[in-house]
Amino acid sequence: MPHYLGSMQTLPSPMHRYKENDTVDYCIVGVGSAGGVLVQRLARAGFRVIALEAGPFWDTEKDWVSDEKGSHELYWNDLRITGGTHPLALGANNSGKGVGGGSVHWAAFAPRFHPSDFRVYSEDGVGVDWPMSYWDLKPYYELLEREIPVAGPAWFPWGDPHGHPYGPHPLGGVGDVLVRGCASLGIRSVAGGPVAILSASHGDRPHCIYRGFCIQGCKVGAKASTLITHVPDAISNGAEIRAHAMASRVSLREDGRADGVFYFDRDGKEHFQRARAVIVSGYAIETPRLLLNSACPGHRHGLANSSGTLGKYLMVQAGNVVAGRFEELIRLYKAPPAHALSEEFYETDPRRGFARGFSVQTVGPLPVAFAKQMVAAVGAWGWGMRQVMMDYNHWATLGVLGEILPGEDNRVELAEEKDRHGLPVAKVTFNLHDNDKKLIEFGKNKVMEIMWAAGAQQVVQESRFAHLVGAARMGSDPSTSVVDKFGRTHDIPNLFVCDGSIFPTQGSANPGLTIQALAARTADYLAKQGDAIFYSNHRELSEPGIRYDLSPPHTRFKGNPRIA
Amino acid sequence: MTRKSFPFLAAGGELKELEQPGYYAGYSTMAQKRNWEEATRNVVTARVEKTLSIRFFSQEEATLLGAVIDRVMPQDDRTEGRTIPILPVLDERLFTNSLSGFRYEDMPPDQEAYRLAIKAIEEMAQDRFGQSFQILTVHRQELILKSLHDGKPEPENTVWQKMPVHRFWAMLMEDCVTAYYSHPWAWDEIGFGGPAYPRGYMRLENGLPEPWEKDEQRYEWNAPVDSLSQLDQESAPPEHGSLHGHGGSH
Numbered sequence: 001m002p003h004y005l006g007s008m009q010t011l012p013s014p015m016h017r018y019k020e021n022d023t024v025d026y027c028i029v030g031v032g033s034a035g036g037v038l039v040q041r042l043a044r045a046g047f048r049v050i051a052l053e054a055g056p057f058w059d060t061e062k063d064w065v066s067d068e069k070g071s072h073e074l075y076w077n078d079l080r081i082t083g084g085t086h087p088l089a090l091g092a093n094n095s096g097k098g099v100g101g102g103s104v105h106w107a108a109f110a111p112r113f114h115p116s117d118f119r120v121y122s123e124d125g126v127g128v129d130w131p132m133s134y135w136d137l138k139p140y141y142e143l144l145e146r147e148i149p150v151a152g153p154a155w156f157p158w159g160d161p162h163g164h165p166y167g168p169h170p171l172g173g174v175g176d177v178l179v180r181g182c183a184s185l186g187i188r189s190v191a192g193g194p195v196a197i198l199s200a201s202h203g204d205r206p207h208c209i210y211r212g213f214c215i216q217g218c219k220v221g222a223k224a225s226t227l228i229t230h231v232p233d234a235i236s237n238g239a240e241i242r243a244h245a246m247a248s249r250v251s252l253r254e255d256g257r258a259d260g261v262f263y264f265d266r267d268g269k270e271h272f273q274r275a276r277a278v279i280v281s282g283y284a285i286e287t288p289r290l291l292l293n294s295a296c297p298g299h300r301h302g303l304a305n306s307s308g309t310l311g312k313y314l315m316v317q318a319g320n321v322v323a324g325r326f327e328e329l330i331r332l333y334k335a336p337p338a339h340a341l342s343e344e345f346y347e348t349d350p351r352r353g354f355a356r357g358f359s360v361q362t363v364g365p366l367p368v369a370f371a372k373q374m375v376a377a378v379g380a381w382g383w384g385m386r387q388v389m390m391d392y393n394h395w396a397t398l399g400v401l402g403e404i405l406p407g408e409d410n411r412v413e414l415a416e417e418k419d420r421h422g423l424p425v426a427k428v429t430f431n432l433h434d435n436d437k438k439l440i441e442f443g444k445n446k447v448m449e450i451m452w453a454a455g456a457q458q459v460v461q462e463s464r465f466a467h468l469v470g471a472a473r474m475g476s477d478p479s480t481s482v483v484d485k486f487g488r489t490h491d492i493p494n495l496f497v498c499d500g501s502i503f504p505t506q507g508s509a510n511p512g513l514t515i516q517a518l519a520a521r522t523a524d525y526l527a528k529q530g531d532a533i534f535y536s537n538h539r540e541l542s543e544p545g546i547r548y549d550l551s552p553p554h555t556r557f558k559g560n561p562r563i564a
Numbered sequence: 565m566t567r568k569s570f571p572f573l574a575a576g577g578e579l580k581e582l583e584q585p586g587y588y589a590g591y592s593t594m595a596q597k598r599n600w601e602e603a604t605r606n607v608v609t610a611r612v613e614k615t616l617s618i619r620f621f622s623q624e625e626a627t628l629l630g631a632v633i634d635r636v637m638p639q640d641d642r643t644e645g646r647t648i649p650i651l652p653v654l655d656e657r658l659f660t661n662s663l664s665g666f667r668y669e670d671m672p673p674d675q676e677a678y679r680l681a682i683k684a685i686e687e688m689a690q691d692r693f694g695q696s697f698q699i700l701t702v703h704r705q706e707l708i709l710k711s712l713h714d715g716k717p718e719p720e721n722t723v724w725q726k727m728p729v730h731r732f733w734a735m736l737m738e739d740c741v742t743a744y745y746s747h748p749w750a751w752d753e754i755g756f757g758g759p760a761y762p763r764g765y766m767r768l769e770n771g772l773p774e775p776w777e778k779d780e781q782r783y784e785w786n787a788p789v790d791s792l793s794q795l796d797q798e799s800a801p802p803e804h805g806s807l808h809g810h811g812g813s814h
Contacts, residue, residue, distance in 0.1 A: 007762065065604040066759035069611075069746035076665055083669035091665015092809045172768040209764025212757075219601070219761050329771025329780060333757055367756050371741035376806035381713055381737060382638055382706070382793020389745065390586050390785065392754040393771060427669070458797075464806040 004061035005228045006221015009204040011059075012236045020271065024048040025534070026526075027261050027275035029247045029290065032101020033512055034499040034519040035281035036226020036234070037144075041523035041550045043239035050240045050273055052263050054286075055098030057243035058227060064217040068368045071216035074098060074105045080285060081415045084429040086465075088316055093215075094468045095283055099241055100227030102283065103512060105215045107338035108196040108223050109361060110150045110513040112141045114159030116347060117507035120405075124348050124355040126435065127405045127505040131476040131485040134160065139546045140517035145194075147555040148224040148516070149202065152193025158343035165560055166199045168192020169208060172335025174362045177324065177396040181454030182342050182360070189360075191340040196224035196512070203554035212333045212364060223336070226516075233552035245271075248423055250278055250294040250303055250495065258303075258495040264421045276534040277494040277526075279487070281519075284314055284468040284501040288412040289426040291472070291497075304472070304482050304489035304497070311412040313473050314428065315506050318402030318440045319466030321363055321373055322447040323395050324456030330396045337364030345446060346508055354438035358402035359508045360447050365397055373397070377460040398451060400443040401466060403508040404436045412471050469503040469511050484539065486525045487518070493537045498522045523550070581643045586753035587785075591778035593748045593758035599776075600759045608748055608759065616652035620659035620675070625682050626651060631698035632685060635705050635793065637740040646749060653743035654678075664738075664809035671731050681732050684723035685712075691719045706792040713793075734807035755780060 003011035018024060025047040028035050039051040056073075058064065065071060076095035082088050096102035115134035120127040138160065144150075145165055152164035169192040171179070182189040192199070197214070198207045208222040221228055231241060244266035251272065253259045260274040280287050288311040292302040302310050341361040348355050365373060371389055374380040380388050415427035432440070444461055451459045475481025478490035487498040500515050521544070526533060528544040548556070584591075594612065597605050618626050630651050634640075639647045656662075658675045671677060688708050689697035697705060711718035715730045744750050751758045757765065757777055765774060773779050787794045 061601070062603055065607045066600065066761045067604055067607055067746070069742060070604070070607040072662070077663050078665065079663055080666045081669050082666045087668055089664075089666060089806070089809055091663075095665070170768055173771055176769055209761070210766070210768055211760035211764045213759075213761070220764075331755075331757070331771045331773075334765045335768045367745040367751065367754060368742050371745050372738055372808045373806075375734065375737045375741065375808060378795060379713065380795060381636055382709075383787030383791045384793050384795035385637065385737075385741065386585075387785070387787055388795060389750075389754050392756060393780065428666075462806050 003059045005232060006060055006205055007219065008206055009221055009228060009232065012232055015235045016238045016240050018050055018240050021274070023274040023276065024050045025276050026279060027052065027273050028279045028281055029261060030101060030281040030283065030286065030499065031099045031226065031231065031241055032096060032281060032283060032499065033103045033226060033515040036100060036103065036230040037516050037519035038279060038281060038498060038523050039239050039241070040230035040234040040237070040552060041520060042526060043234045043237035044550045045523070045527040045547070049234070050242055050275070052245040052247050052261065052273065053099050053241060053243050054246040055243065057099045057241060058104065058217070060217065060219050060221070064219050066211065066213045066216065066219065068216060068366045071105070074217050078419055079417060079425050081417060081425065081427040083427065084410070085431040088428055088430045088465055090285065090428060093466065094316070095285060099231060099243060100225040103225040104217050104227060106510070106512050107215055108336070108512070109338040109341065109510040110145070110148065110194045110196040111341070111343065111359070111509040112159060112162070113507040113509050113514050114346060117505060120356065120505050126355040128475070130504050131474055136543055137514070137517050137521065140521045141513065142560045143520060143546065143548070143551065144513060144516045145560060147551055148196040148229055149198070149555065150194050150196050150513070151199040152195065153190045156190060156194060157188060158346055163560060164194055169195065169197065169199050169336065169339055172210070172339060173330040174332050174364055174396045174398070175335065175340035177330065177454045178340040178342070178360065178362050178398055178450070181450035184453045185450060187342055187344045187450070189340060189342040193339065195336060195338045197336050198222045208336065210335045212335060212337065212366070214336050214338065230552060246421060247282070247290055248293065248421060250280070250290065252296055252299070252303070252492070256298065256492065258492055268421060277496070279496040279498055281499040283499050284471045285412055285426045285428065287497055287499055287501040288471045289414065292414050293423055299491070304491045304495060306491050307479050307481060309473065309480060310482050311471050312408050312410070313406035313470045313504070314410045314412055314430070314468065315404055315406055315470040315503070316430065316465035317467050317506060317508060318358065318400055318404055318436070318443060319464050320400040320440065320444045320447070320461055321397055321464060322400070322444065322451050322459060322461045323373060323377060323397045324451035324454065325391060325394050325458040326396060326456055327394070329393050331393050332364050332396055333366055335364070337362060345443070352442055354435045354442065356403040356405070356439065357508055358400050358439060358443040360450060361399045361401055363397045363399040367392060370395070370397070373462045376462040376464070396451070396454070396456070398447050399466070400440070400447050401508050401510065402439050402443045403506060405433065406470055406473070406505055407431065407433055467511050469500040469506045472497045472501040473504045474502040475504060484541065487522045488539065493539070494533055496522065582641055583643055583646055584749070584752055585641050586755065587780045587782050588752060588755040588778045589781055591752050591755060593751045593756070596758065596776055599763050601761055604759045604761065611747060616649065616656050618652060618655045620655045625679065626655070628682050628686055628698055629678070631705065632709065633740060635702065635709055636736060637744050638793070648744050648747040648749055650740055650743040654739045657739065668731055670728055672727060674735065677727060677732055677735065680723045680727055681736070684721040688717065688719055688721050703790065710792045731807055738808040
């Protein structure tokens with residue numbers, strides 16, 4: 001049996017395997033949204049690359065199922081401790097394990113950040129500015145929208161208005177509710193995307209079949225994950241993906257440069273992979289955990305932590321789910337959960353009494369997820385649970401996606417508890433602040449209003465959060481940030497961080513597309529710098545110029561459609 | 565499953581034991597299994613056909629927790645051969661230490677939490693009614709469980725001073741609904757389409773059924789009128805909000 005990546009695509013074989021004592025150019029830790037793009041581009045640019053992934057190398061036909069409970073293994077389920085005034089639920093919805101990482105179970109909404117997201121301090125006096133602008137990232141947004149590719153409306157009116165390379169998807173029942181509710185209140189909305197799901201076949205990937213199991217891993221191969229969009233090309237270009245390899249420590253030489261990564265294989269045996277440079281792409285919890293666990297003489301508080309900010313400024317987005325019960329049937333399990341949204345409330349409006357804003361998006365919980373929401377939203381149990389669930393097909397669900405500002409007290413540290421390899425697990429502390437609370441209250445009420453306006457007869461809501469970013473933020477000032485604008489740590493010239501953890505702020509767009517765009521830009525930077533990364537301490541800070549020749553096959557469109 | 569003589573008064577009369585509760589009479593997801601691909605078919609079929617043995621809980625613990633689950637996720641309206649296993653699924657999770665990826669800093673490990681809660685519930689039954697929980701009347705069982713649901717254990721028990729009751733309740737509910745609503749018989753009950761690969765769906769709007777789905781046939785269904793676990797439309801939403809794992813949303 002070939003190793004399937006979606007229903008049509010198979011894993012290129014054989015994959016190159018480096019020997020135990022080989023030195024590679026780059027060792028990347030984590031093959032998720034960022035790691036998948038990095039390993040593909042660096043391999044194509046001619047580097048010798050190994051990517052370590054703690055989880056399995058999915059064979060989508062064998063390992064994935066159209067089933068909620070059966071998809072539990074897609075998540076990072078290992079122990080983490082959570083606390084603070086608003087402790088975060090971790091694992092299931094916000095981190096993946098296995099090749100593709102979280103991009104395997106993201107809902108695949110792929111909006112860009114707005115230009116204002118990069119300058120929230122300058123514009124609103126809150127948070128911090130990014131050390132780069134929207135315009136630096138824009139060419140990479142366009143590039144990734146083609147590579148993934150993104151389906152959506154021909155005209156997306158918010159932020160920097162743009163179109164999408166693939167046409168919008170047909171509307172499902174929940175999208176219909178969002179559009180109806182917004183329309184009757186005079187709120188602009190878009191439907192059918194932007195979402196990284198194919199609305200038409202693309203190379204060896206078929207179009208969407210609207211079965212609704214997006215976040216259980218797309219067996220069809222229509223929803224983008226780096227497992228199917230970038231990893232195959234990485235392997236074709238000589239990269240090795242080493243699955244079931246749990247990194248335990250980044251190793252430093254006496255001269256203060258990284259020389260490789262220690263990791264445990266699936267049998268618990270420790271290995272060392274020697275590399276000329278290391279990129280950590282473990283996402284907002286595991287990245288700081290690995291760097292903290294790598295503390296050594298000269299770096300007693302963890303690697304790349306001379307600023308003391310490693311692990312701090314962790315962010316999640318407000319993710320309140322508003323559920324409305326309708327007289328008519330909705331059948332919310334059909335069509336991708338992600339398929340309609342409004343960014344009408346994205347930007348700061350001083351009349352609301354808080355800074356920044358939120359998006360309104362469709363969500364599509366399957367029965368188990370919906371039942372849990374009813375526990376939280378209406379306290380359902382016993383016969384009440386049975387009764388509310390008998391009406392499952394009458395409910396529609398919309399989500400708030402709101403910008404929570406970075407707080408120094410929101411952080412990742414090491415806990416007392418250890419994992420099966422003896423490594424301290426992460427302890428996550430999260431507190432909401434005044435602006436966050438006001439934003440959540442307003443956003444929740446606005447989405448409830450939209451649900452009523454759509455004709456719901458009962459509207460309830462669940463307070464919760466979505467996504468994770470920050471905890472190894474980028475900045476120009478080495479005393480207040482961990483990495484520079486290309487992900488290079490301020491402290492160690494051949495150690496990089498590239499994933500959602502480098503976000504200084506987060507906007508109210510889903511982070512996936514931005515993570516991948518940043519990864520492509522960092523890869524271009526590394527390709528331009530060439531061998532200098534491996535020996536020089538010179539820190540080049542000019543934009544590298546985009547390398548269109550590093551895209552995976554079948555993704556070289558003539559450009560992104562832009563109507564009007 | 566302990567069957568209790570609940571004075572059922574649903575639907576204007578006695579709530580009948582049904583092969584298939586819900587509004588989708590005659591709908592069967594399992595009847596579609598030849599249209600599913602192999603991996604999914606294997607996982608879902610095993611859930612229906614395979615009996616899991618109890619390996620984590622002792623027999624006493626299993627009996628008591630079974631009685632709790634019978635009230636938290638009641639199935640008295642289901643015929644004997646069509647009840648959905650919940651306790652064995654929970655037992656399997658604890659035995660294999662399958663976690664949801666996090667633990668609240670003020671909670672013990674899941675296994676210890678369940679053992680503590682079982683002890684507390686039994687002590688509460690003895691303190692309040694002088695009888696073991698599993699032989700209490702349904703109403704008395706519900707009184708105790710409702711007090712946990714409300715976050716105000718009645719009577720007080722020292723376990724709940726060490727372990728936040730609302731967090732335990734959220735975990736118990738998460739485990740129960742995960743077992744129940746991942747079972748194809750529950751999908752039939754609520755009219756969920758179930759697995760749909762490679763076939764997919766084609767009727768996306770207006771709540772229309774696929775050719776192989778059934779349209780809803782509503783009738784007046786009510787929970788037993790004297791049950792304390794009915795939905796309380798008037799009550800404020802739970803104070804503590806969302807405490808469960810967040811798989812499957814966004």
